[in-house]
Amino acid sequence: xxxxxxxxxxxxxxxxxxxxxxxxxxxxxxxxxxxxxxxxxxxxxxxxxxxxxxxxxxxxxxxxxxxxxxxxxxxxxxxxxxxxxxxxxxxxxxxxxxxxxxxxxxxxxxxxxxxxxxxxxxxxxxxxxxxxxxxxxxxxxxxxxxxxxxxxxxxxxxxxxxxxxxxxxxxxxxxxxxxxxxxxxxxxxxxxxxxxx
Amino acid sequence: xxxxxxxxxxxxxxxxxxxxxxxxxxxxxxxxxxxxxxxxxxxxxxxxxxxxxxxxxxxxxxxxxxxxxxxxxxxxxxxxxxxxxxxxxxxxxxxxxxxxxxxxxxxxxxxxxxxxxxxxxxxxxxxxxxxxxxxxxxxxxxxxxxx
Numbered sequence: 618x619x620x621x622x623x624x625x626x627x628x629x630x631x632x633x634x635x636x637x638x639x640x641x642x643x644x645x646x647x648x649x650x651x652x653x654x655x656x657x658x659x660x661x662x663x664x665x666x667x668x669x670x671x672x673x674x675x676x677x678x679x680x681x682x683x684x685x686x687x688x689x690x691x692x693x694x695x696x697x698x699x700x701x702x703x704x705x706x707x708x709x710x711x712x713x714x715x716x717x718x719x720x721x722x723x724x725x726x727x728x729x730x731x732x733x734x735x736x737x738x739x740x741x742x743x744x745x746x747x748x749x750x751x752x753x754x755x756x757x758x759x760x761x762x763x764x765x766x767x768x769x770x771x772x773x774x775x776x777x778x779x780x781x782x783x784x785x786x787x788x789x790x791x792x793x794x795x796x797x798x799x800x801x802x803x804x805x806x807x808x809x810x811x812x813x814x
Numbered sequence: 815x816x817x818x819x820x821x822x823x824x825x826x827x828x829x830x831x832x833x834x835x836x837x838x839x840x841x842x843x844x845x846x847x848x849x850x851x852x853x854x855x856x857x858x859x860x861x862x863x864x865x866x867x868x869x870x871x872x873x874x875x876x877x878x879x880x881x882x883x884x885x886x887x888x889x890x891x892x893x894x895x896x897x898x899x900x901x902x903x904x905x906x907x908x909x910x911x912x913x914x915x916x917x918x919x920x921x922x923x924x925x926x927x928x929x930x931x932x933x934x935x936x937x938x939x940x941x942x943x944x945x946x947x948x949x950x951x952x953x954x955x956x957x958x959x960x961x
Contacts, residue, residue: 643937644933644937645934647934650933701935718904719817719818719823719824719825720816720818720821720873720904721815721904722906722930722931722935723815723877743961744884745884745946746960776934777934777938
């Protein structure tokens with residue numbers, strides 16, 4: 618059993634997650650599109666955090682080199698009506714380095730007053746969204762949490778209700794995976810709260 | 815579509831290297847046959863850069879116009895009646911959409927629309943999906959589809 622597999626087995630034992638042979642989530646978010654249909658393997662299903670269920674798994678894909686992530690996936694379907702796309706990506710993250718296209722789908726950079734957030738993440742949204750809702754989503758306490766609490770290499774993508782948290786460490790260990798689950802659950806909970814208000 | 819860092823780099827690369835190919839050999843007194851070949855390559859590269867620049871500028875103007883419609887336009891809804899794609903641009907599907915457009919004061923009408931979308935957005939375009947639209951108050955055929 619590899620170190621990654623034993624980390625997942627340890628997490629499953631500690632938190633009562635169901636062990637799955639593999640999960641094929643489909644191209645739900647930009648990272649999963651990049652992965653080109655690669656499955657999450659190993660993968661676990663269970664409660665990522667308080668009241669948030671989802672899947673956590675190891676994602677590896679090859680373009681001109683192999684990229685490795687650990688990801689946690691959950692859903693907040695109600696978010697589509699408010700903000701179809703919100704991407705909060707760690708600055709400096711590389712998902713592909715064979716990119717040669719000069720034009721991409723239009724997006725808007727989210728403006729926030731938080732230096733800590735702006736230094737750590739590049740936050741972008743789909744254009745023509747309600748700016749007030751987005752400002753409320755990125756409340757001072759959420760921004761403060763994002764800037765300090767999640768794992769150092771954490772990023773998240775919200776795309777049409779799918780919330781994907783991810784870290785870049787090859788084998789973060791069971792504790793690192795648990796932190797990924799908690800951070801993703803916290804993001805999903807925050808989005809759900811704002812949708813309900 | 816918007817220009818990204820790679821696009822800026824491509825324009826700079828083709829423009830500067832092309833200009834150098836076109837001018838430097840002549841200034842350096844390279845034989846005319848060689849200078850002519852290099853200048854031809856340089857001119858082609860400069861034209862490529864100019865073409866990319868023109869496209870980027872056009873996209874920027876379109877974006878500014880869309881921003882104006884978003885701020886001044888009438889808000890309505892578009893229900894997807896049919897969605898399909900048989901072409902891609904930069905690995906993104908070129909979606910052909912048939913929409914039922916409903917705008918307050920303008921009633922309901924069927925329209926067609928082509929949009930380049932990332933894969934994760936394109937796969938959500940299914941019949942029955944309702945999306946917001948903003949319509950130019952001076953031209954009902956001019957609208958932005960919010961996806």
